[in-house]
Each structure stands twice: as structure tokens, then as C-alpha cells.
Amino acid sequence: MRVALFLTCVNDTLYPETGRAVVGLLTRLGVDVDFPMAQTCCGQAHYNTGYRHEAEPLARHFADVFAPYDAVVTPSGSCGAMVRELYPRMGERARAEGRGDALAATLAPVVPKTYELTEFLVDVLGVTDVGAYYPHTVTYHPTCHGLRSLGLGERPRRLLEAVRGLELVELPGAEECCGFGGTFAVKNADVSAAMGADKVRNAESTGADVLCAADNSCLMHIGGTMGRLRTGMRPVHIAEILASTEEEAAV
Amino acid sequence: MSGTYLGMPAFPEAARKAVGDSTLRGNLRHATHTIRDKRARAVAELDDWAALREAGKQIKDHTLRHLDRYLVQVEEAVTAAGGTVHWAADADEANEIVARLVEEAGGGDSAEHEVVKVKSMATQEIALNEALEARGVHAYETDLAELIVQLGRDRPSHILVPAIHRNRGEIRDIFRSEMSEWGRPAPENLTDTPAELAEAARLHLREKFLRARVGISGANFVVAETGTLVVVESEGNGRMCLTLPETLISVVGIEKIVPRWQDLEVFLQTLPRSSTAERMNPYTSMWTGTTDEDGPRTFHLVLLDNGRTDTLADEVGRQALRCIRCSACLNVCPVYERAGGHAYGSVYPGPIGAILSPQLRGTGSDVDASLPYASSLCGACYEVCPVAIDIPEVLVHLRERVVQGGPAVRHGNRVVLRPAKGHAAERAAMRAAQWAFTHPGVLRTGQRLASRTRRLHPRTLPGPGRAWSGSRDLPPVPAEPFRDWWQRTHGGKDGSE
DSSP states (O other): OOEEEOOOHHHHHHOHHHHHHHHHHHHHTTOOEEOOTTOOOOSHHHHHHTOHHHHHHHHHHHHHHHTTOSEEEESOHHHHHIIIIIHHHHHHHHHHTTOOSHHHHHHGGGSTTEEEHHHIIIIISOOSOOOOBOOSEEEEOOOHIIIIISOOTTHHHHHHHTSBTOEEEOOTTTTSOOSOTTTHHHHTHHHHHHHHHHHHHHHHHTTOSEEEESOHHHHHHHHHHHHHHTOOOEEEEHHHHHHOOSSSOOO | OOGGGTTOOOHHHHHHHHHTOHHHHHHHHHHHHHHHHHHHHHHHTOTTHHHHHHHHHHHHHHHHHTHHHHHHHHHHHHHHTTOEEEEESSHHHHHHHHHHHHHHHOOSSGGGGEEEEOOOHHHHHTTHHHHHHTTTOEEEEOSHHHHHHHHTTOOOOSSSOTTTTOOHHHHHHHHHHHHHHHSSOOOTTOOSOHHHHHHHHHHHHHHHHHHOSEEEEOOSEEETTTTEEEEEESSSHHHHHHHSSSEEEEEEEGGGEESSGGGHHHHHHHHHHHHTOOSSOSEEEEEESOBTTBSOSEEEEEEEOTTHHHHHTOTTGGGGGGOOOOOHHHHHOHHHHHHOSGGGOSSSOHHHHHHHHHHHSOSOSHHHHHGGGSOOOOOHHHHHOTTOOOHHHHHHHHHHHHHHOEEEEETTEEEEEOOOTTOHHHHHHHHHHHHHHTOHHHHHHHHHHHHHTGGGOOSSOOGGGHHHHTTSOOOOOOSSOHHHHHHHHHTTSSOOO
């Protein structure tokens, strides 16, 4: 099986350690993962801000880059949802605008083979114990697009529960949005910050050292809020926890 | 739509004030979380919730698709049952019709200057109370929360619990200082216990129910096959208004129709559970025209368009017309919970308001152009909606309309909307990003530049960047982007660039 890592533009630029963790984890599980260098961005920020037409070339580019692979794995619930939920919608909208089936036909092949990381692990590889070791108290925040668009359900929790040394504690109000929301974070900065502060207060109340999620965009907002509020908690992407072993511990 | 909200500031500005008001935040948090949790329990009791939701969606979609036919059927059925049907294209027409009917119904005594009202979103949408007041007719709201809002010279902040932004102490103060001006005063020693507050309202309102010659209502549903109107409520004030006055005038949006009596079996299950978390609401009043020796002698139905036909013309946006005004989306929305209802600048606040107001009113004003952005697109609203309105989908669609313009229908005419003002810098940035993202080499150069200069990056940003760094630290830029690491360690085995 030819597996490609779609790291996402945010992770590539700001969170390379998440990318290295995904590569390390998948390699350890026997997956030969490739990182096609031509990859860039799925177009989510454009689409969700109202620039659907500007997002179309990015979607076509994504489809061109990843078409040759059997599976595409991404460590981002929202970018995964962009491909799976919104690429088909982009095709439909183009059709409704009288531009024919070309866009839908270009995008269709990559839609069903794109997986968020925890889906790929649980559904495709069929593993929940990935042999990880992470001796910390962790609380898990299910990010909105992973939770509601992709329906990740219990997959991330099952993976975390199988990690040795890890104590998983319940996050109060877990399913409430952290307030990131892409450009919402700056267009409605006050509401976004209030949501972020509430999320961080809930996370702090658990006594955990680490807040874990499967999307670094949300963690950038939550972590930035934690830093400003001097909470002493750390945001960590689930890939880094799952990649961590006794031999090669993540921080 | 309502003139009351003209000149409202854009959502972010109004929300900023609300976020800083700790009393408001506390009131909203307590109320939304209580009702949110109760709703979840009430819905979980039904094994067939998903099927009911799908049925509700399909009934509404079917009705909207054949609205031309069902509207005529409603007119025929209501007329046959002894009622009179009026058609109002917009708020002004509707207000004109109602004001004329109220004047015609007056018997020449003081009661002609008063009407009693059942809580109704449609009449708020058209600002009927203000229009009647301008003609010397005082419209009394009889729903408890609407009474609080009206006595407090305030605006509703929630579809179902309009005084959600008030606590008990505030309500007692309003009753004490304001009731005497309009009728029976509040008892001297009124406390803030709910039972005492309700009793004070009951006594104050009872006089008005017995005196008023005209009642005004909306309707939750209109059954096309029988011409029956349905009002669902909790307090019994609706039953009083619908049965005691000699004349009843109902102002109803054209999207409220259901084809058959049997269709109510779906909505009378989903509406109470979604709105008040009740298995069944306390009062369901249904009436078909007029009945000899019982209830109002005269019944008028005013069918209101006011932007609904324009909304129906939009393939993506029309699903907003499925709304049954349950307000489950408000109660679950993290943005509504912090910004409150007033920030939405419309009688329809929350997620549904953010997609309904810019469609009914257009996106010309500051507040309407800002509403599609008043959401983090978390999707909680869609999840709880009992008629499966994909609110995030419509929000994004309306964002597109704001920044790109495009075809739309306004006042029945096909037009091409121009993009809203104030998005030029954003559009330029989006185009620049698109160029970089379709040229991986450009992206890589940018990433390397950011990495090499990372020690020079400030911890906070100037200008518009403060919107991020005012409350959040910036993420540090790593020494090398992932793609450089990959090429260094894996030799860029793919090599394509």
C-alpha cells in the first residue's frame, strides 16, 4: 500500500515535530510513508472564509499530488474534513454554477482514501495499542471537525487509553469548541479569546500536565492562551504521544 | 425587516461589550447550560429521534418546494372556515393591514387602544408593536418573558426565552418600577422568588386579557388541508389571547405551512423536546377559522413574505426556512453563550439568526454583513437542529456572498450582488496565499525565510495582528520546516517540486 502523509501547511511550517512523530509512528507500525514534496494546503482557510473559488486551484493541486497513492494520512481533523466533506461540496457547487463535472471528477478519487491519523490507525491498520509509552497525566479535547464532520468518536481515546504510563482524565465540557475557528479567531477575537480561556480553565481543573488534541490549529489557539495565562500546562498533538516510546520519549 | 435594529454595530463590536459584562456572562452561561443539558436528556429518550429529524426535514422541504400550491390551499381552507386571508409582501404592508384591522375592530371605547399579544417572532420581525404605537394603539405582550422585556424597555435576546439575559433580581426591580405605569402595580413587598414574580405578572395581565377586544398572535404551524393554525406555548397566556378577544389577527410567515394534519405528529414531538426539553408542551392551541358562540367572532390571517421568497430562491440558503424556531441552536452555541442575543442585531439571534437575518434583510448593513462570520463553524448547531439545517454550510455560503458577491434574488428580482466593503486587504492576502500554495517552491522559500529570521520575530504583533496576540502567544517558528527535515533525512525520495 502506498501511503502519503498530508502534513498540512500549518504543521509543515510551524509544527514539524508533529510531522516527524507521524513518520516515526507509521514507520514503527510497518507503514512505508511518503511525503510528496509538491503538497501545500487543502484550501480550508480560503473555503471557510468565503473564498471558495480561490480554494478550487488548491483542491485541484491536492488531488493531483495525492492521486497516485492508495491512502492519504493527515494529522488534522479539520483538514481531513475539508477533503472528505467539503471537496465533494465544491464539486457540486461548480456543477450548480454551470461549470460541469470537471472539478467533481478531479476531486472524487482522493476523497474516500483520505484519512485522519487516528482513523487510519484504528480503521485501516486495525491497531489501538501502538506500543507507545508516555508517563504523563493527559486530558483529551476532541476538536470540532474531527468530532462532528469526520465522526472520529472514541478512536482517539481508545488509542490514548492503550498508551503505557498515560493517565487519561476527563475534560469537563470536552465537546465545546475551543474558539479557534480559523479566521474566526481574528475576526471575532473577543469571543474567540473568551472561549479559549474557558477551555483552558476547564483543562486546568483536571490537574493534567498535558492537553492533547488531534489538530494543531486548535492547539495553537489553546496553547497560545495557556501561555498567556501562564497555566503551566502544555498542548501536545496526539501523534507525538503515540510516537513516544521508552526508548525515544517525547518531551 | 425591523427598523428597530437599524444602525446596529457589526457583531464583533457588540460582542466585545457583552464578553466584558460579567453579570450577562453569568446569566447566559447558567441558562444555556441548564437548558442544553435538559434538551440532551429529553432527546435521548426517543429511539427514533434521527427518523423524526429526517421526517421533519423532508416535510418542510416538500412544502417549500410546492409552496405556491400550499399557500393557495391555506387561503381556501381558512376562508371556507370563516376566516379572512391577507397577503403582505413586506413588513410595511403587514403592519398596515394589522393596524387597519385593529381600527376596524375598535368599538369606540378605551379598549380600542389596546391589544393583547401572544409571543410571536413574525410580529417582532416586522416591528408591529412600534407600528401600532405610532397610531396610538398599545400592544401588550403577555408572555412572561416578553412582558419583562417590554416593561424594561429592552429587546429580546433569545427566541424562546427572550429575557434570558436577566436574572431574578433584575426582573423584580423592573416589575416594581414599571408595572404601575401600564396597569395593576406589582405588590409592595414583591421578592425575587419565581412564584411571586409569576403571580405578580398573572395579576397584572389578567386585567388586560379580560378587557382587550383584539388579540394578535403568530403561529407555529398552519395546516394546509384544514386551514388550522397551531400555537405551542407553556404559560396559558396564549390560550387567553386566542380565545377571549372578539377579534383575532394572526401574522404568520409563509414558511410555517405543513401540508397535512398528520404532519404535526412529527413537529409536536421534536419542537417541545428541542426548545424547552419537555416531552410535551403545556398548551397546544389549535383553531380553524371561527366557531359560533365560542372564541373570537372574527379571524384574520396575515401571510407574511418579508424576504422569504428571496431566501427560497437560494439553493443553499433556503434550508433556513425549515426552521421551527425551537432555539436549540442558540442554547448549544458557544458564541451565543458569550456574546448574548443583542449582539446579533436582529430578532433572530444565535446561529439561526446568523443565517436567517442576512437572507431576509440582505447583507447591506454592517451588522448583516458581519453575521455570517459570527461562528467558529463548530457544528454544534447542526447537530441539535430538529430539522437538520446545516447552519455551517449556509454560513460559509453567505460569507462567500459577502466577500465575492454573486447572483441573488432581492424583492423578487434576480440581481448580482457586489462584494461588501472592507474585504480588500483580506482578498489580497487570500490571493497571495493561493499563489504560494499552488507553487510549492514559493511556499518553501517563505517557510525558510520565516525559520531563518525566527529570532527576530516579536512575541506580539502590531496592527491587525493584535487580534491574535492580544490574548494569545504566537507559536514559535521552528528552526526548519518539516519539508526541509524530510529532504535532509529521506533525500526527497519523491523529489517532485
